[in-house]
Amino acid sequence: xxxxxxxxxxxxxxxxxxxxxxxxxxxxxxAGRKDLTVVxxxxxxxxxxxxxxxxxxxxxxxxxxxHLASGVGVRALLINTGNANAGTGADGVKRALATCGSIAxxxxxxxxxxxxxxxxxxxxLLPVDRIEAGMADAIADAREDNWLRAAQGIMxxxxxxxxxxxxxxxxxxxxxxxxxSKGAGMIRPNMATMLGFMATDACVAQTVMQQLxxxxxxxxxxxxxxxxxxxxxxxxxxxxxxxxxxxxxxSLDSADGQALKTAMLGVAxxxxxxxxxxxxxxxxxxxxxxxGGRDTAECRQVAYSIAHSPLxxxxxxxxxPNLGRILAAVGYxxxxxxxxxxxxxxxxxxHVATGGGRHPSYKEADGQRVMKQCEITVRVLLGRxxxxxxxxxxxxSHDYISINADYRS
Amino acid sequence: xxxxxxxxxxxxxxxxxxxxxxxxxxxxxxAGRKDLTVVxxxxxxxxxxxxxxxxxxxxxxxxxxxHLASGVGVRALLINTGNANAGTGADGVKRALATCGSIAxxxxxxxxxxxxxxxxxxxxLLPVDRIEAGMADAIADAREDNWLRAAQGIMxxxxxxxxxxxxxxxxxxxxxxxxxSKGAGMIRPNMATMLGFMATDACVAQTVMQQLxxxxxxxxxxxxxxxxxxxxxxxxxxxxxxxxxxxxxxSLDSADGQALKTAMLGVAxxxxxxxxxxxxxxxxxxxxxxxGGRDTAECRQVAYSIAHSPLxxxxxxxxxPNLGRILAAVGYxxxxxxxxxxxxxxxxxxHVATGGGRHPSYKEADGQRVMKQCEITVRVLLGRxxxxxxxxxxxxSHDYISINADYRS
Numbered sequence: 001x002x003x004x005x006x007x008x009x010x011x012x013x014x015x016x017x018x019x020x021x022x023x024x025x026x027x028x029x030x031a032g033r034k035d036l037t038v039v040x041x042x043x044x045x046x047x048x049x050x051x052x053x054x055x056x057x058x059x060x061x062x063x064x065x066x067h068l069a070s071g072v073g074v075r076a077l078l079i080n081t082g083n084a085n086a087g088t089g090a091d092g093v094k095r096a097l098a099t100c101g102s103i104a105x106x107x108x109x110x111x112x113x114x115x116x117x118x119x120x121x122x123x124x125l126l127p128v129d130r131i132e133a134g135m136a137d138a139i140a141d142a143r144e145d146n147w148l149r150a151a152q153g154i155m156x157x158x159x160x161x162x163x164x165x166x167x168x169x170x171x172x173x174x175x176x177x178x179x180x181s182k183g184a185g186m187i188r189p190n191m192a193t194m195l196g197f198m199a200t201d202a203c204v205a206q207t208v209m210q211q212l213x214x215x216x217x218x219x220x221x222x223x224x225x226x227x228x229x230x231x232x233x234x235x236x237x238x239x240x241x242x243x244x245x246x247x248x249x250x251s252l253d254s255a256d257g258q259a260l261k262t263a264m265l266g267v268a269x270x271x272x273x274x275x276x277x278x279x280x281x282x283x284x285x286x287x288x289x290x291x292g293g294r295d296t297a298e299c300r301q302v303a304y305s306i307a308h309s310p311l312x313x314x315x316x317x318x319x320x321p322n323l324g325r326i327l328a329a330v331g332y333x334x335x336x337x338x339x340x341x342x343x344x345x346x347x348x349x350x351h352v353a354t355g356g357g358r359h360p361s362y363k364e365a366d367g368q369r370v371m372k373q374c375e376i377t378v379r380v381l382l383g384r385x386x387x388x389x390x391x392x393x394x395x396x397s398h399d400y401i402s403i404n405a406d407y408r409s
Numbered sequence: 410x411x412x413x414x415x416x417x418x419x420x421x422x423x424x425x426x427x428x429x430x431x432x433x434x435x436x437x438x439x440a441g442r443k444d445l446t447v448v449x450x451x452x453x454x455x456x457x458x459x460x461x462x463x464x465x466x467x468x469x470x471x472x473x474x475x476h477l478a479s480g481v482g483v484r485a486l487l488i489n490t491g492n493a494n495a496g497t498g499a500d501g502v503k504r505a506l507a508t509c510g511s512i513a514x515x516x517x518x519x520x521x522x523x524x525x526x527x528x529x530x531x532x533x534l535l536p537v538d539r540i541e542a543g544m545a546d547a548i549a550d551a552r553e554d555n556w557l558r559a560a561q562g563i564m565x566x567x568x569x570x571x572x573x574x575x576x577x578x579x580x581x582x583x584x585x586x587x588x589x590s591k592g593a594g595m596i597r598p599n600m601a602t603m604l605g606f607m608a609t610d611a612c613v614a615q616t617v618m619q620q621l622x623x624x625x626x627x628x629x630x631x632x633x634x635x636x637x638x639x640x641x642x643x644x645x646x647x648x649x650x651x652x653x654x655x656x657x658x659x660s661l662d663s664a665d666g667q668a669l670k671t672a673m674l675g676v677a678x679x680x681x682x683x684x685x686x687x688x689x690x691x692x693x694x695x696x697x698x699x700x701g702g703r704d705t706a707e708c709r710q711v712a713y714s715i716a717h718s719p720l721x722x723x724x725x726x727x728x729x730p731n732l733g734r735i736l737a738a739v740g741y742x743x744x745x746x747x748x749x750x751x752x753x754x755x756x757x758x759x760h761v762a763t764g765g766g767r768h769p770s771y772k773e774a775d776g777q778r779v780m781k782q783c784e785i786t787v788r789v790l791l792g793r794x795x796x797x798x799x800x801x802x803x804x805x806s807h808d809y810i811s812i813n814a815d816y817r818s
Contacts, residue, residue, distance in 0.1 A: 055747040056740025056765070087736040089750070089766025122733020123767050227719040229734075230741035310636040310719070310805075311813055318814030324531020325638075327496040331465025332639035338464040341498070356465070357498025358532050396719075401807050404720055405727030 001159075003285040003374050003394065005277040008148055008163040014176035015144035016199040018042035018241030022142030023153035026134025028127055029082030029120060036134040037153035038103065039077035039197065040142050045241045047074040048209035049115070050217045052234035059085045059092030059126075060116040061233060063100065067112045075113040077237065078103050079195065080120075080131055081156050081182075086232035087123035095126040102132045106139060119156055119182065119195055119233050151180040154195055157403060158184050162274040168263035170256045171246025175202040177264050181271040184226065184280045196221060196236040196271055202260050203248040204240035211252055212261065213238040220268035223300075224392045226279035227400070228308040238264075276392045281399030284316050285375050291388040292381040298335055299389035302380060305333035306391075313396030316376065321367030323352050330380055342383030348376065410568075412694040412783050412803065414686040417557055417572040423585035424553035425608040427451035427650030431551030432562035435543025437536055438491030438529060445543040446562035447512065448486035448606065449551050454650045456483040457618035458524070459626045461643035468494045468501030468535075469525040470642060472509065476521045484522040486646065487512050488604065489529075489540055490565050490591075495641035496532035504535040511541045515548060526604055528565055528591065528642050560589040563604055566812060567593050571683040577672035579665045580655025584611040586673050590680040593635065593689045605630060605645040605680055611669050612657040613649035620661055621670065622647040629677035632709075633801045635688035636809070637717040647673070685801045690808030693725050694784050700797040701790040707744055708798035711789060714742035715800075722805030725785065730776030732761050739789055751792030757785065 019041055026036040041047070049068060051061045068074070078099055085092045100114040118126065141149075151161035165178040179198035204212065217236050242248065249257045277285050288306050293299035306312055309329040315322045326345060331338070340356040350366045351359045370376055428450055435445040450456070458477060460470045477483070487508055494501045509523040527535065550558075560570035574587040588607035613621065626645050651657065658666045686694050697715050702708035715721055718738040724731040735754060740747070749765035759775045760768045779785055 054737060054740040055742075055744060056736050056749045056752075084733070087733045087762060087766060089764050091766060121731070122737060123762065124733075125767075229718050229720045229737065232733075232737045232740060309638050310809070311638045314810055314813035317810065320814065322530070324493070324496045324533075324641075327465050328463060328531060328638065328641045331463040331641060333464075335464060340465045343465075353496065353532065355498050357496060357500060358534075396810065398807055398810050400719070401723055401726065401805065401810060404723035405729065 001283065002278040003282055005160050005274055007160055008151065010145070010148040013147040013163050013165040014167060014178050016176055016178055016241060017144070017201040017243040018045060019199045019239060020142040020144050021146040021150040022138045022140065023149050024134040024137035024141060026080070026130050028080055028130055033082070034153045035081045036131060036138050037079040037150050038135070038138040038142060039150070041075050041239055042241060043073070043075065045074065045239055046204050046206040046209045047237065047239050048213040049235060049237040050213050052230060052232060054230050054232045056087060056232050058118060058233040059088055059096040060118045061235060062093055063096045064115045064235065067115055070112045072110065072112045074115055075109050076103060076107060077115050077117060077197065079117040079154055081154060082120040083118055083124055083126050084120045084122045084233050085118040085126040088125060092126065095128050098128050099131050103135050106135055115237065117195055117235050119154070122232060147178050147180060154180065154182040156182060157280055158182050158278055160278050162271055162278070164267045164270040166263050166267055168259055170202050170244070170249070170260050173244045173246040175200055175244045175260070177267050179267045179271050181275060183275045184278050198237070198264065198267060199239040199241065200260070200264065201241045201243040203242040203244055203246055204260070205248050205250040208250060208252055209238065209240065215252070215261065216264055216268045219265055220272040223390060224272045224276050225304060225307050226276060226394055273392055276394050279394035280403045281397040282394035283374065283397055284395040286316060286393050286395065287377045288391045288393065289377060289379045289388065290382065291379065292383050292385060293387040294385035295387045296389045299387050300391065302330055302333040302335065302382065303389055303391040305329045306378060306380070307393035310396055316371065316395035317397045319368070319371040321364060321371045323347065323367060326378060327353060338382070344381040344383070346379040410692065411687040412691055414569050414683055416569055417560065419554070419557040422556040422572050422574040423576060423587050425585055425587055425650060426553070426610040426652040427454060428608045428648060429551040429553050430555040430559040431547045431549065432558050433543040433546035433550060435489065435539050437489055437539055442491070443562045444490045445540060445547050446488040446559050447544070447547040447551060448559070450484050450648055451650060452484065454483065454648055455613045455615040455618045456646065456648050457622040458644060458646040459622050461639060461641060463639050463641050465496060465641050467527060467642040468497055468505040469527045470644060471502055472505045473524045473644065476524055479521045481519065481521045483524055484518050485512060485516060486524050486526060486606065488526040488563055490563060491529040492527055492533055492535050493529045493531045493642050494527040494535040497534060501535065504537050507537050508540050512544050515544055524646065526644050528563070528604055531641060556587050556589060563589065563591040565591060566689055567591050567687055569687050571680055571687065573676045573679040575672050575676055577668055579611050579653070579658070579669050582653045582655040584609055584653045584669070586676050588676045588680050590684060592684040593687050607646070607673060607676060608648040608650065609669070609673065610650045610652040612651040612653055612655055613669070614657050614659040617659060617661055618647065618649065624661070624670065625673055625677045628674055629681040632799060633681045633685050634713060634716050635685060635803055682801055685803050688803035689812045690806040691803035692783065692806055693804040695725060695802050695804065696786045697800045697802065698786060698788045698797065699791065700788065701792050701794060702796040703794035704796045705798045708796050709800065711739055711742040711744065711791065712798055712800035714738045715787060715789070716802035719805055725780065725804035726806045728777070728780040730773060730780045732756065732776060735787060736762060747791070753790040753792070755788040
């Protein structure tokens with residue numbers, strides 16, 4: 001049961017002029033599942049992407065990086081579930097390239113104009129023939145108003161499709177932003193989520209696209225964690241189709257650049273938080289804010305230490321205000337000269353600890369009341385500077401174990 | 410159900426001349442539990458200890474460090490369960506000192522000759538009066554052949570008392586080594602386990618004691634993890650009573666030093682591994698060996714990345730050879746210039762992956778067979794040097810969640 005994450009309504013998702021999406025059942029791992037998605041992009045779009053920092057990055061990630069570096073432009077994305085094509089060595093790269101070549105041929109493109117994405121089980125060979133057999137159906141299905149079905153097409157252990165959309169005025173023109181994402185486990189993105197795709201019809205110079213995708217990922221997907229496992233396949237793609245009637249944005253610091261980036265960040269954060277809300281076995285959505293650090297990096301370090309602690313996460317699952325576990329996680333976060341005598345801890349508005357110990361006015365009943373909620377904010381003050389950072393996570397429940405013990409069966 | 414960890418037999422534990430142990434029921438958290446243990450040490454012993462690196466270290470850890478630094482010598486250890494006296498600020502230190510003062514008075518010692526140890530719930534005030542009330546019983550109970558009962562007296566969520574013993578000849582004299590430990594959750598010692606105590610009647614110069622305890626901890630307690638949560642209270646104490654009839658060891662590099670250290674390391678490793686075997690919810694004991702690294706530190710980093718991955722740990726619980734999860738954990742361990750094309754993975758003797766991909770001869774049935782065992786060795790070859798390191802861990806099961814969701818109830 002996802003935490004406060006309703007199923008999106010197709011009518012709420014703005015089509016993006018210049019982007020068509022189609023899905024098909026290719027029988028990649030199991031029959032009868034929508035497991036193949038294509039995203040067709042008109043010529044002239046600006047595209048950039050960020051990828052996992054996992055050194056065991058998947059074959060499709062390696063191919064994406066090469067194709068983007070070639071500078072020929074991006075005309076199609078090919079996305080499969082059921083097989084991650086990761087831990088597959090040189091053979092995996094050949095197979096990813098083969099699927100790019102096949103769909104390029106069907107679309108009258110070159111293989112380099114295609115970006116491949118795979119998600120699913122690691123260390124199994126990609127069934128190229130089945131993917132090729134499903135391409136025609138997916139291409140035939142491609143429409144501009146197909147974002148919700150594409151969100152469904154890229155789901156694996158997700159229980160809810162993730163899609164958000166917004167509109168903003170840029171350079172006097174109304175532009176749309178729409179995005180989809182997937183992911184529920186193996187989530188501690190270190191660049192992007194498992195898979196995230198966003199598009200806008202706004203006009204953005206290719207020169208600022210890499211900065212845009214990186215800044216969007218940094219403030220959204222790179223601030224979430226479910227289980228601390230950084231995936232081999234994390235990919236986040238941003239497409240600007242340049243169809244809207246306004247002058248192209250060539251600096252993110254301009255008024256138009258700021259307006260567009262703010263709108264896109266809203267969608268990116270919603271997509272990232274949706275992954276946590278639908279985290280495997282999640283029953284609670286936790287916002288961890290760390291303030292008073294010397295720099296953002298140390299605040300993030302402490303926030304992740306709390307967000308990854310199995311003991312903290314099970315206490316949230318149990319609604320048990322066993323909050324000393326949070327202090328312990330602050331203590332082992334790796335800040336060598338941390339002074340425990342300056343630490344404050346809040347649970348929502350409840351002041352739990354001060355000066356390294358229990359706050360004199362703290363009552364267990366107050367902690368208990370907050371812990372029972374399904375949305376909780378943990379706030380830690382380090383008392384050593386002015387920096388702060390925020391991370392979003394979920395609790396650790398019996399269902400996480402069940403889901404991951406049974407994943408392949 | 411601990412993994413291959415039988416309940417120790419009192420007759421197998423050698424008494425240590427110069428060390429007496431006694432336990433009592435002090436009703437610290439709940440009535441009817443053996444929750445107070447004293448260890449009385451004859452004059453003239455060499456003593457050293459290592460403690461948690463958690464910056465939120467508990468009040469008793471702070472007091473231990475001060476008392477050891479004073480150099481007056483150690484005559485008594487006072488150990489309570491049911492309350493960690495951590496996250497308790499300046500008041501916690503006062504309370505720890507008060508208990509030292511009380512037992513010192515009863516024993517005709519100074520407070521500085523007492524080391525206090527606490528384990529249990531964090532951020533609750535230590536009930537000094539109840540501990541004081543239990544001291545007389547614990548002192549009256551003190552005997553040299555009481556190691557098993559002391560191992561029982563320091564248990565919290567442990568299901569089996571942990572005690573090991575050995576004998577070795579040093580300088581022509583037969584000496585004994587006996588140790589006890591406790592811990593099952595919040596286990597990723599970064600100096601020592603939750604609590605570990607070892608004693609020998611061998612003669613060891615105080616000048617080499619710190620080196621001895623550090624080296625023993627490094628190769629035992631500092632190589633285990635259950636859940637990656639480094640406790641606020643980890644403490645490991647080594648006592649040499651200097652009662653045996655041989656010349657004192659003043660260098661660990663001497664033949665006698667090596668012989669004693671090897672014997673003590675055997676006990677320390679058994680105590681450390683016992684904590685993993687009795688890890689909360691553990692059904693499997695996993696040895697993670699990483700070889701072919703540039704240095705020990707990077708091997709350890711990769712080993713802990715595997716040992717902490719919730720996805721790897723649930724796959725072990727499920728006996729599911731979903732071994733790509735291990736490759737993913739290798740990839741995100743933080744070695745920036747890791748070449749996935751040089752990685753090999755073995756599960757016991759089964760060669761699972763080579764050159765970054767599935768080994769041509771690997772069959773799922775072989776992986777399945779090993780995964781069903783309750784003792785499994787994961788071996789990763791990094792192919793970039795000659796260093797290696799080993800870490801011991803357990804799986805992540807439904808019972809871990811149940812135990813930690815219900816811990817305080």
